[in-house]
Amino acid sequence: MRFTIQNVLIATDDGYTTTDVQIIDGKIAAIAPHLDVVGTAINGSHKLLLPGLINAHTHSSEMWQRGIMSPLPLELWLAELYDFASIDTEQIYLSALGTAVETLLSGGTSVVDHLVLIPGQELETIAAAVRAYQEVGIRAFIAPLIQDESLTAGIPSGDSNRTHEPFLRSTAATLEIIETAIKKFHRPDEGVSMLVAPTGIQLCTDALFEGCIELSDRYHICRHSHLLETKAQAKLALEKYGGSAVTHLNSMGFLSDRTSLAHCVWLNDADIAILAATQSTVVHNPLSNLRLGSGIAPILKYRQAGVNVSFGCDGASSNDSQDLLEAIKIGSILHNITDFDYRHWITPRQAIEMASLGGAKGLNMADKIGTLTVGKIADLVLYDLTNLSLLPRTDPIGLLVLGRPNNIVDSAWVNGKQIIANGQVTTINVEQLRQELFNRSQWETKRESPTVAEIEAHYRKVMGL
Numbered sequence: 011m012r013f014t015i016q017n018v019l020i021a022t023d024d025g026y027t028t029t030d031v032q033i034i035d036g037k038i039a040a041i042a043p044h045l046d047v048v049g050t051a052i053n054g055s056h057k058l059l060l061p062g063l064i065n066a067h068t069h070s071s072e073m074w075q076r077g078i079m080s081p082l083p084l085e086l087w088l089a090e091l092y093d094f095a096s097i098d099t100e101q102i103y104l105s106a107l108g109t110a111v112e113t114l115l116s117g118g119t120s121v122v123d124h125l126v127l128i129p130g131q132e133l134e135t136i137a138a139a140v141r142a143y144q145e146v147g148i149r150a151f152i153a154p155l156i157q158d159e160s161l162t163a164g165i166p167s168g169d170s171n172r173t174h175e176p177f178l179r180s181t182a183a184t185l186e187i188i189e190t191a192i193k194k195f196h197r198p199d200e201g202v203s204m205l206v207a208p209t210g211i212q213l214c215t216d217a218l219f220e221g222c223i224e225l226s227d228r229y230h231i232c233r234h235s236h237l238l239e240t241k242a243q244a245k246l247a248l249e250k251y252g253g254s255a256v257t258h259l260n261s262m263g264f265l266s267d268r269t270s271l272a273h274c275v276w277l278n279d280a281d282i283a284i285l286a287a288t289q290s291t292v293v294h295n296p297l298s299n300l301r302l303g304s305g306i307a308p309i310l311k312y313r314q315a316g317v318n319v320s321f322g323c324d325g326a327s328s329n330d331s332q333d334l335l336e337a338i339k340i341g342s343i344l345h346n347i348t349d350f351d352y353r354h355w356i357t358p359r360q361a362i363e364m365a366s367l368g369g370a371k372g373l374n375m376a377d378k379i380g381t382l383t384v385g386k387i388a389d390l391v392l393y394d395l396t397n398l399s400l401l402p403r404t405d406p407i408g409l410l411v412l413g414r415p416n417n418i419v420d421s422a423w424v425n426g427k428q429i430i431a432n433g434q435v436t437t438i439n440v441e442q443l444r445q446e447l448f449n450r451s452q453w454e455t456k457r458e459s460p461t462v463a464e465i466e467a468h469y470r471k472v473m474g475l
């Protein structure tokens with residue numbers, strides 16, 4: 011696996027330069043003008059080379075319900091999602107393929123799949139997703155979504171006395187499944203890494219978090235969770251812990267430099283200081299936060315406090331696409347309205363760095379991917395700067411982030427292996443995927459969720475609506 015990209019545009023500190031890039035054995039071997047051609051020569055003229063971006067939080071199987079979810083806040087939205095979430099492992103496989111392809115075609119080379127598990131077929135679910143990601147060739151971080159409390163426990167009680175059904179599986183049985191999955195599927199050198207991923211404080215006991223911390227330490231794997239996505243969760247944390255969820259997670263030892271936390275909308279300044287001190291990573295999911303009305307995450311505050319921030323699409327039932335560049339655009343300019351001091355605003359170059367190096371840091375991969383650096387793994391994306399959506403010629407990164415680029419990925423490599431060439435995925439048959447997605451679905455309109463009907467009155471009451 012050797013190739014040389016010739017005459018390609020790359021970013022420098024203050025501009026761009028045209029250069030050659032040599033890739034040998036999956037790694038960046040040299041970056042300089044007029045290099046000898048090793049292996050295949052690739053014409054990089056009028057193209058921009060960037061490190062692959064990282065879709066640092068999604069739930070692939072939500073693809074089956076995109077576009078149809080009611081406009082509801084997370085707690086009610088989840089109830090509707092689960093009422094209609096009956097899918098099989100073949101659908102898990104197909105939606106993982108779909109998620110991978112959309113991520114790749116919007117500049118991503120890695121995906122963190124906070125994977126919803128089919129009850130009773132947990133390992134089969136993970137196997138189906140692993141198979142899909144390995145076939146496509148995208149770098150996959152599979153974070154099986156686990157909880158040990160039932161859905162209604164995720165809503166604050168207020169002054170009502172509520173009891174909840176026990177969760178369908180014991181905490182110990184869940185941890186056993188995760189340990190088996192780690193042993194079976196954690197193969198970082200082959201592009202598949204497992205993460206421990208309790209869904210969040212709203213549906214997990216301390217015992218589950220502690221079990222995950224123990225597995226993470228024993229097998230040296232990263233940690234992932236949702237954190238304070240909604241106002242209801244902040245309220246719930248008060249009821250559950252008598253204080254801040256962040257303080258509680260920190261006292262358990264869950265926060266670390268290999269912990270990434272999705273959303274982080276409802277954190278206060280003391281919480282932010284804890285994230286900075288523990289070197290935790292925030293995964294910003296702006297489209298999902300808008301779609302579910304969760305709020306605007308204080309991203310500029312995180313950056314000023316030195317907290318690492320990356321970007322995610324979140325699942326396609328709350329977005330409803332997997333267009334990483336769209337998430338980066340909205341997730342950058344959204345914050346201009348949160349701070350009048352324009353010197354704090356996120357520039358397009360900073361946004362790209364957050365989505366590449368920032369994503370890598372949160373996955374403990376900053377020494378391996380995330381920048382164009384000699385010695386790093388060749389997870390690379392080549393953008394076609396002659397595409398209509400990137401013309402006329404101005405600042406390529408500026409237009410890539412702030413414009414509405416489409417069909418602009420010419421080539422992508424993961425671990426030095428080319429998986430997109432001439433704008434087409436080379437590893438799987440996308441036409442067949444399209445057919446399968448079509449055949450296994452149907453046009454639908456609004457549905458009635460029985461669980462939403464059941465819990466809505468309580469939700470409205472406790473949230474003061």
Ligand SMILES: [Zn+2]
Pocket residue numbers: 067068069124236272324325
């Ligand atoms: Zn999520």
